[in-house]
Every structure is written in structure tokens, then in C-alpha cells.
Amino acid sequence: xxxxxxxxxxxxxxxxxxxxxxxxxxxxxxxxxxxxxxxxxxxxxxxxxxxxxxxxxxxxxxxxxxxxxxxxxxxxxxxxxxxxxxxxxxxxxxxxxxxxxxxxxxxxxxxxxxxxxxxxxxxxxxxxxxxxxxxxxxxxxxxxxxxxxxxxxxxxxxxxxxxxxxxxxxxxxxxxxxxxxxxxxxxxxxxxxxxxxxxxxxxxxxxxxxxxxxxxxxxxx
Amino acid sequence: xxxxxxxxxxxxxxxxxxxxxxxxxxxxxxxxxxxxxxxxxxxxxxxxxxxxxxxxxxxxxxxxxxxxxxxxxxxxxxxxxxxxxxxxxxxxxxxxxxxxxxxxxxxxxxxxxxxxxxxxxxxxxxxxxxxxxxxxxxxxxxxxxxxxxxxxxxxxxxxxxxxxxxxxxxxxxxxxxx
Numbered sequence: 001x002x003x004x005x006x007x008x009x010x011x012x013x014x015x016x017x018x019x020x021x022x023x024x025x026x027x028x029x030x031x032x033x034x035x036x037x038x039x040x041x042x043x044x045x046x047x048x049x050x051x052x053x054x055x056x057x058x059x060x061x062x063x064x065x066x067x068x069x070x071x072x073x074x075x076x077x078x079x080x081x082x083x084x085x086x087x088x089x090x091x092x093x094x095x096x097x098x099x100x101x102x103x104x105x106x107x108x109x110x111x112x113x114x115x116x117x118x119x120x121x122x123x124x125x126x127x128x129x130x131x132x133x134x135x136x137x138x139x140x141x142x143x144x145x146x147x148x149x150x151x152x153x154x155x156x157x158x159x160x161x162x163x164x165x166x167x168x169x170x171x172x173x174x175x176x177x178x179x180x181x182x183x184x185x186x187x188x189x190x191x192x193x194x195x196x197x198x199x200x201x202x203x204x205x206x207x208x209x210x211x212x213x214x215x216x217x218x219x220x221x
Numbered sequence: 222x223x224x225x226x227x228x229x230x231x232x233x234x235x236x237x238x239x240x241x242x243x244x245x246x247x248x249x250x251x252x253x254x255x256x257x258x259x260x261x262x263x264x265x266x267x268x269x270x271x272x273x274x275x276x277x278x279x280x281x282x283x284x285x286x287x288x289x290x291x292x293x294x295x296x297x298x299x300x301x302x303x304x305x306x307x308x309x310x311x312x313x314x315x316x317x318x319x320x321x322x323x324x325x326x327x328x329x330x331x332x333x334x335x336x337x338x339x340x341x342x343x344x345x346x347x348x349x350x351x352x353x354x355x356x357x358x359x360x361x362x363x364x365x366x367x368x369x370x371x372x373x374x375x376x377x378x379x380x381x382x383x384x385x386x387x388x389x390x391x392x393x394x395x396x397x398x399x
Contacts, residue, residue, distance in 0.1 A: 036275045037385040069318045072331065075307030076241045076277035083311040092312055099308050106276030107300055110284045113274050125396055130269070132395020135366040136388050137272035138350045139373025144243040145342040146378065152335030161333060165340030169247060170347070176247045179337050180237045187333025188326065203328040 021090045022097040028055070029082045029101030034109060036078065043078035043102075051085055058088065078102055154205040157190055223291050224298045226256060231283050231302030236310075238279060238303070240338035245279040246345040249286065258290045265349060273388050279303060365398050 028050050036042040044067060051057050058066065066088070070080035079102055086098025120126045153159050165179055187203075194201055230252045238245045246268060253264055267289065271281035280303055287299025311318075321327050350367055357363045369391050376382040376390075 034275050037383070037388065042384065065319065065322070069322050071241075072239070072322070072327075073307070073310055073314075073318060074236055074238045075304075075310070076238070076280060078277060079280070079304055079307045080311060083308050084315065087311055087315055095308060095312055099304060102276075103280065103300065103304055106274060106281060107284055107296075109276075110271065110274045110281045111288070111296070113270060114285055114288065117270055128399035129392040129395045130266075131362065131366060131399045132369055132391040132393070133273050133388060134265070134269045134349075135369025135395070136373045136391035137269045138346060138367065138370035139377070139387070139391075140272060140278075140384065141243050141246070141342060141346040141349055142370060142374050143377050145339060145346050146374070148240065148244075148335070148339045148342055152339050158332070158336040162336035162340045162343070165337045166343050169340060169344040173251075175251050176341060177233070177237055177251075179341070180239060180248075180334065183334035183337035184330045185333070186337075187330045190333060191329035203325075203332040 018090065018093070022093060024055075025086045025089060025094050025098045026101040029086075029098045030105055032078075032082075033102045033105040036106075043081070047078070047081050047085070058085065151205055155202065157194075161186065161190075224294055227287050227290060227295055228298040228302040230256065231287075231299045232305060234279075235303040235306035238306075239334055240341070242278040242280075243345055244338045244341040246282070247341050247348070249279070249282055250348070253286065258286060262352070263289075265352060268349070362399065369394050369398075 029047075032043055032046045032050065035046065048060075048063060048067070052060050052063050066084050067077075067081055070084055071077045073080050079099060082098040082102040083095045087095035090097070117126075117130070121130070149162070153162055161183075165183075168174055168179065169176065191201060191203065231249075234245060234248045234252070238248070249268075250264060253259055254261075259267065264286075267285045268278065268282050271285050272278050274281050280300060283299040283303040284296045288296035291298070350363075350370060351357050352363065372394075373387050373391060376387050377384070
């Protein structure tokens with residue numbers, strides 16, 4: 001049964017090596033954070049290497065499940081995965097230690113960057129470089145949209161839903177939260193209607209060989 | 222009061238942030254406009270800054286916006302707000318997640334959710350690319366910035382370039398072009 005260890009840990013007192021485990025969890029994720037340029041998905045291979053290969057905390061099979069759940073739950077995949085691993089290893093306090101570990105370094109780096117920016121943003125060269133970086137961020141967002149689209153727009157229905165969502169965002173001031181919440185319901189409704197009409201039902205893109213595995217994990221939801 | 226507003230707003234966003242970082246940008250933008258935290262252009266500056274730092278662009282944006290609205294306490298509250306839902310959901314629902322993950326209900330639900338998340342990310346890209354609106358297309362800077370964006374897209378998708386390398390490269394491009 002998955003999570004049985006974590007459950008006993010969280011209800012009883014943590015084991016004697018609790019403190020060492022918390023420090024370990026904090027440190028593992030503290031190291032991963034600063035190296036993950038390009039968003040959460042960059043963290044996945046590093047988390048796997050540390051948790052499965054180096055420390056042997058979790059078996060590869062369970063790790064795959066854990067990562068796919070972490071990717072589909074709300075929140076950043078990196079933060080979710082660290083909270084999961086922390087909870088799995090040392091209960092609630094473990095989850096907190098791991099989450100702190102992955103959040104703290106980037107929190108500090110963002111500060112240093114913003115300090116640097118506010119000191120030098122009047123310099124023309126810095127402004128020019130920053131304009132270039134803006135272009136890079138547009139590119140990064142476009143890459144995310146492309147990959148998400150590749151794994152989620154695989155039939156006419158999904159394409160129409162995406163197009164309508166985009167139109168609503170561009171043309172109205174609707175709070176995007178409502179779009180997300182309605183998305184959860186729309187899926188259920190469409191599948192029900194399709195079932196009633198006797199249409200073929202496919203809720204996920206058929207996966208080819210494992211070649212594309214990394215990009216798939218990134219946009220798992 | 223402002224601290225509380227930041228915390229609640231990002232907490233709310235954290236709970237629905239399916240799809241992680243980039244899909245969350247329109248949500249943050251909406252609240253930022255609604256509460257008058259910052260204008261559109263500073264918002265884009267801030268998110269660009271968040272995008273060049275390591276880690277999730279959503280968490281980084283929360284930190285930076287919190288900081289600019291209410292100093293270091295603001296940064297801490299906003300970051301706590303966006304991270305806390307992950308922690309709470311994992312702790313309370315960890316076992317349930319595993320059991321639900323393969324279920325037909327969740328699969329059907331995500332069938333509708335995924336395209337919407339795609340729409341959100343696409344919107345974030347368009348909003349970022351065009352800045353002040355369609356009129357921005359009359360400016361050379363916009364076109365050159367989009368050109369860098371397109372180069373970055375090709376470099377990552379086609380040539381699997383490392384994001385850090387790409388960010389540094391586009392900073393150099395910026396110095397050359399602008």
C-alpha cells in the first residue's frame with residue numbers, strides 16, 4: 001500500500017533519525033532549485049536522479065506514479081513533487097522541509113536579480129539586454145503552449161475548447177479562474193454526451209514509443 | 222490588509238494552478254489589474270524578470286509582485302500563498318490522488334481542462350508578445366523582440382538548447398539589436 005509509511009510517521013512521533021531526515025530532505029531539494037532554469041519540468045530529471053538513483057528513497061516505478069500525480073495536481077510540478085517525496089519519507093514535517101528546500105533558493109535568487117535590476121535598469125545596455133530577455137520569455141511561453149497543445153489537442157473537440165478559451169481570454173475580462181473551473185466540468189459533460197451519442201471516446205492522446213517521455217511528463221495534466 | 226490581499230489572492234491562484242507555471246500568468250495578471258497592484262507594462266517587466274530566474278515562473282512572479290507591492294513581507298506572503306496549496310493538497314490528499322489518478326472521472330475532467338490550460342498559455346504568449354496591444358505591431362522593437370522569441374522557440378523545440386543558454390543568448394542579442 002502506497003504511503004503506509006508516511007501515514008504511520010505522521011500519526012506517531014517521528015523516528016529518532018527525524019531531524020537528520022528533515023535536513024537531508026531540505027538539502028536535496030535546496031540543491032535542485034537553483035539549477036532549474038526554464039521552469040518546473042527542468043527539475044524532474046534532477047529530482048529523479050537524487051531521490052531514486054543516489055539516495056534510493058523511492059523505487060523508480062513509484063516515482064513515475066508520483067511524478068505523474070505531481071504534474072496533474074494544481075501547483076508547480078517541482079513543488080508538488082518535493083512535497084510528495086518529503087511526505088512519503090517523513091510525514092507532514094518532511095513535506096514542509098522539502099517544500100522549504102525547493103522554494104527558498106529561488107526566492108533568494110529572485111531577490112538578488114530584482115535588486116540587480118533596480119540598481120542598473122537605467123543603463124542603456126542593461127535595458128537592451130532585458131528587452132532581449134523579454135523576447136526569450138515570449139519564446140519560453142510559446143514553447144510551453146506548443147508542448148501542452150501537442151499533448152492535449154488531439155481531436156476536434158479539444159481544439160474547439162482551446163480556441164474558445166483563447167477567444168474568451170482575448171475578448172472578455174472574465175476571470176481565468178472560472179475558465180479553469182469550468183474546464184473540469186466541461187470534460188465530464190462532453191464525455192457523457194459522447195457516450196450517449198455512441199461516439200468513440202478517447203480522453204488522452206495515444207502515446208507512441210517512450211521516446212517523447214520527458215516532454216510528456218512536463219505537461220502531464 | 223494589503224498583505225492579506227496578496228496572500229489570499231495567491232492562495233486562490235495556487236489552488237487552481239493546474240498546468241503549473243505559464244498557465245498561471247493570466248490569473249496573476251487578472252488579479253494584478255483588479256487590485257491595481259501594477260500597470261500592464263511593469264507587470265510584463267516583472268514576469269520577464271521572474272522568467273529568467275531558475276524555478277517556477279509562477280512562484281517567482283508571486284515573489285516579485287509581492288515585493289513590489291508590499292516589500293519583503295509582501296514577497297513572503299505572496300510566495301507562501303502560492304506554495305501553500307501544493308503542500309496542503311499533497312498532505313491531505315496524497316493517498317487519494319494515487320487512487321483517483323487513473324479513474325475515468327479524472328480522465329474525463331482533464332480531457333476538458335487540458336485544452337483550456339493550452340488556451341491560457343497561448344493567451345499568455347500573445348499578451349506578452351504584443352505588449353500594449355495590436356498597435357504595438359507598428360513598432361520595430363516589437364518585431365525584433367518577437368524575432369528573438371521565435372529564435373528561442375526554434376532553439377528549444379528543434380535543437381533542444383538549454384534554457385539558461387537561451388536566456389543568456391537573447392540578452393546578448395538584445396544588446397546587439399536595441
